[in-house]
Amino acid sequence: MGFTSKQSDFLTAATSWAETFGKDLGRMTKRDLQDVADSAKMKFPHWITRVPTYKVDRGLWMVPSVNDTQIKPAAATATPVVEAPAPLALGRETIVAPVVEMTKGLNGHAQTHVPEKDDLFVPFGSFPDMVSILKSEMFYPVFVTGLSGNGKTFMIDQACAKAKRALYRVNITIETDEDDLLGGFRLVDGETVWFDGPVVEAMRTGSVLLLDEVDLASTKIMCLQPILEGKGVFLKKINEYVECQPGFNIVATANTKGKGDDTGNFIGAGVLNEAFLERFPITVEQDYPAAAVEKKILGKVFDKLSISDNEFIEKLVNWADIIRKTYLEGAIDELITTRRLVHISNAYAIFNMDRMKAITMCVNRFDDETKTAMVDLYTKVDSGVNPDDVTPEDTTVVDGNEAPF
Numbered sequence: 001m002g003f004t005s006k007q008s009d010f011l012t013a014a015t016s017w018a019e020t021f022g023k024d025l026g027r028m029t030k031r032d033l034q035d036v037a038d039s040a041k042m043k044f045p046h047w048i049t050r051v052p053t054y055k056v057d058r059g060l061w062m063v064p065s066v067n068d069t070q071i072k073p074a075a076a077t078a079t080p081v082v083e084a085p086a087p088l089a090l091g092r093e094t095i096v097a098p099v100v101e102m103t104k105g106l107n108g109h110a111q112t113h114v115p116e117k118d119d120l121f122v123p124f125g126s127f128p129d130m131v132s133i134l135k136s137e138m139f140y141p142v143f144v145t146g147l148s149g150n151g152k153t154f155m156i157d158q159a160c161a162k163a164k165r166a167l168y169r170v171n172i173t174i175e176t177d178e179d180d181l182l183g184g185f186r187l188v189d190g191e192t193v194w195f196d197g198p199v200v201e202a203m204r205t206g207s208v209l210l211l212d213e214v215d216l217a218s219t220k221i222m223c224l225q226p227i228l229e230g231k232g233v234f235l236k237k238i239n240e241y242v243e244c245q246p247g248f249n250i251v252a253t254a255n256t257k258g259k260g261d262d263t264g265n266f267i268g269a270g271v272l273n274e275a276f277l278e279r280f281p282i283t284v285e286q287d288y289p290a291a292a293v294e295k296k297i298l299g300k301v302f303d304k305l306s307i308s309d310n311e312f313i314e315k316l317v318n319w320a321d322i323i324r325k326t327y328l329e330g331a332i333d334e335l336i337t338t339r340r341l342v343h344i345s346n347a348y349a350i351f352n353m354d355r356m357k358a359i360t361m362c363v364n365r366f367d368d369e370t371k372t373a374m375v376d377l378y379t380k381v382d383s384g385v386n387p388d389d390v391t392p393e394d395t396t397v398v399d400g401n402e403a404p405f
Contacts, residue, residue, distance in 0.1 A: 149337025
């Protein structure tokens with residue numbers, strides 16, 4: 001085999017660097033490798049650190065000679081050595097698949113994935129518990145379930161921000177497979193290149209992995225079983241075993257509890273394998289925020305939009321609360337989420353503070369009967385009717401036609 005031109009350039013630079021600073025190319029730290037890369041204005045050589053046969057000791061790697069024609073076996077250590085990945089034939093040329101870095105940095109990518117604190121976030125519900133779990137840096141998978149638009153993903157994002165934990169978010173669909181999660185080969189500049197998937201990235205860097213909308217997954221997600229036990233995973237395509245680094249954890253979010261959906265509101269939500277679900281020690285049930293909290297959320301949104309209208313905030317929250325109670329009683333098939341209240345707030349700013357236009361535009365997504373019922377209910381709330389005097393029946397859609405106002 002021959003090294004690629006970029007790999008050869010790095011090896012040449014490493015030889016020169018080692019001679020200049022009196023370093024041993026047979027025992028290089030990641031800091032040393034990064035210094036070589038910086039001196040040559042190149043990317044960090046993950047193609048060295050991710051090939052097991054180049055690892056000679058904990059935190060130490062050998063740099064092969066540019067004149068080598070094949071990967072050298074690693075120096076003898078107390079740890080069994082895994083064979084190097086087999087070369088891949090590409091037309092007339094045979095190369096060993098290298099690894100292309102995705103971001104620059106001594107320790108990979110974790111530094112760039114710590115979420116920023118969002119001024120619009122208002123803590124509620126299980127947020128303190130989530131922060132405690134993430135700060136502990138224990139491996140303790142968490143399953144978060146709740147209706148749509150109540151801030152599940154936002155809570156995880158902000159819990160990571162508060163705990164200063166790097167976060168990798170993966171949006172799950174029925175098409176998500178092992179290649180999407182663990183990694184696979186890609187064609188880059190005519191070369192077949194291995195890219196770690198987000199799961200492996202999170203494992204290598206001791207980060208938090210968020211499996212968003214996990215109940216949309218197919219059985220292909222079962223490739224995560226050993227990882228959900230806190231164990232490593234064998235990447236058979238490159239013949240490498242990856243261990244979970246300290247701090248690695250998994251959080252999954254879903255609109256259901258993985259038992260399917262009978263309401264028809266979450267199309268695609270399936271029944272997850274019981275063995276998969278059993279690997280989550282705890283399940284967090286996320287409800288919509290209490291009225292007082294929701295008013296704070298909208299208050300922050302209004303402040304950001306430079307709008308002062310506490311009366312409208314009060315009425316929006318009361319309106320949404322009545323609709324949610326109606327939904328829970330089964331008298332209506334749709335509800336107003338916290339996310340939709342934020343949409344209405346933005347529409348209110350866009351449409352010159354026209355309350356009814358903002359609400360109507362944002363509930364147009366519902367069928368005509370439900371939309372009419374919701375708009376008519378808000379009209380009553382806006383006119384000053386005491387929310388305690390409005391009953392769930394006021395939003396009930398009768399015979400699929402209209403609300404009995």
